[in-house]
Every structure is written in C-alpha cells, then in structure tokens.
Amino acid sequence: PLINPKLLDAIWFxxxxxxxxxxxxxxITCVWHCDGxxxxxxxxxxxxxxxxxxxxxxxxxxxxxxxCKMKTRDxxxxxxxxxxxxTQTLPLGKPADVKRELQWLVKYGPKRGLFLGAxxxxxxxxxxxxxxxxxDGFLYYRDQARD
Numbered sequence: 001p002l003i004n005p006k007l008l009d010a011i012w013f014x015x016x017x018x019x020x021x022x023x024x025x026x027x028i029t030c031v032w033h034c035d036g037x038x039x040x041x042x043x044x045x046x047x048x049x050x051x052x053x054x055x056x057x058x059x060x061x062x063x064x065x066x067x068c069k070m071k072t073r074d075x076x077x078x079x080x081x082x083x084x085x086x087t088q089t090l091p092l093g094k095p096a097d098v099k100r101e102l103q104w105l106v107k108y109g110p111k112r113g114l115f116l117g118a119x120x121x122x123x124x125x126x127x128x129x130x131x132x133x134x135x136d137g138f139l140y141y142r143d144q145a146r147d
Contacts, residue, residue, distance in 0.1 A: 001038070001040060001041055005040040005041060005044070008041065008044055009044055012044075013044040013045075013047065013048050014048075016044075016045075016048045017047070017048035017049055020048065020049050020050075021049065023049075024049035024051075029051045029052055029079050030049060030050050030051055030052070031050070031051070031052035031053065031054050031079055031081065032045055032050045032052070032053050032054070033053075033054050033055045033120070034053050034054065034055045034056055034057065034062060035055060035057060036057055036060050037057070037060040037061035037062055038062065039061060039062060039063060039066075042067060042070065046070065046071075046072060046073055047073055049073065051072045051076070051078060051079055052078050052079030052080060052081070052113070053067060053078065053079075053080060053081070054080075054081035054082075054117075054119075055081070055083075055119050055120060056082060056083075056119075057085070057087070058085055059085060059087065059088050064082065064104075064105070064108060064109075065108040067080070068080055068108055068109050068110050068114075077110040077111065077112055077113050078110060078113060079110075079113040079115070080109055080110055080113060080114050080115070081115045081117050082105045082109055082114065082115070082116060082117070083105070083116060083117045083118045083119045084098050084101045084102060084105070084118065084134055085101065086118060086119045086121060086122055086123065086126075089101050089130075090118070090122060090126045090130050090131075090134065091123060091125055091126045091127075091130075093130065094129075094130070095129045095130055095132075095133040098130050098133040098134055098137065099133055099137060102116065102134070102137040102141065106141055116137070116138055116141055118134065
C-alpha cells in the first residue's frame, strides 16, 4: 500500500465500510481487485465487508493459500477469482507451468466460491500453447468435481 496501514485502519476502512454497507446489507458479495501486494490491507478489507478477491499478483507477495483460508466477517468462505499469473506464468512459462499453477489454484482455493479466470487481461505475445493449456484447464475443472 502507498499509505501506512495504521492510517488506513483509522480513516479509510471505516469510510469504506460505511460506503459499501448498503450493498453488504442487501446480500451483495463485494469482491476486491488486487494489484500488487495487498496482504497488509486484507484484514481491514474483510472487516469493512469485502467478501472476495480477484486479480492476485503472487509474484508481489499475495499469499493465495493464506487468503483462501480466510473467512468473511460473518464466517463464510471467501469468493475467489484466481488465475494463472498473466505477468509471469502465461507469457514466460511453459504449458506444464500453466497446468501446475491451475492445479495449485484448485488445490488451495476455497472449496466453494472459486472461479478460475485470467485476471483482467492477457497481454499480446503469450504463447499459443500456454493459452490452449489454460482454456483446456478451465474446461477440465469446470467438469471435474473436487475432493
């Protein structure tokens, strides 16, 4: 974060909670997009009423496994929209890396409320084989039950 988390706790999170309270009260699941490393902000976001996260940048310190074990402020599992890294794995990895990262996402994601995706964008230059592996993985996990 660009601002000290203690300042966020004192000023910003209470205002965020107030701003999204009508949505939370109406039962709308508020999902937060994550660029960079938001780990210091996660507790405040959850307390404010955020109930899910999307757009993880694992390479900057987002702890996917830890976040997926967290709960909403009322004790429900988080809604997670996770994807293979669009800055590292997809453009620079091999199909085996894409497959391995998908397996990791599913293994450590929440048992309910996991959506696999590709973040907000896939940049030009991603090898076709990696894109095909990604789509094949989406199709596979769409049809397979998890243990």
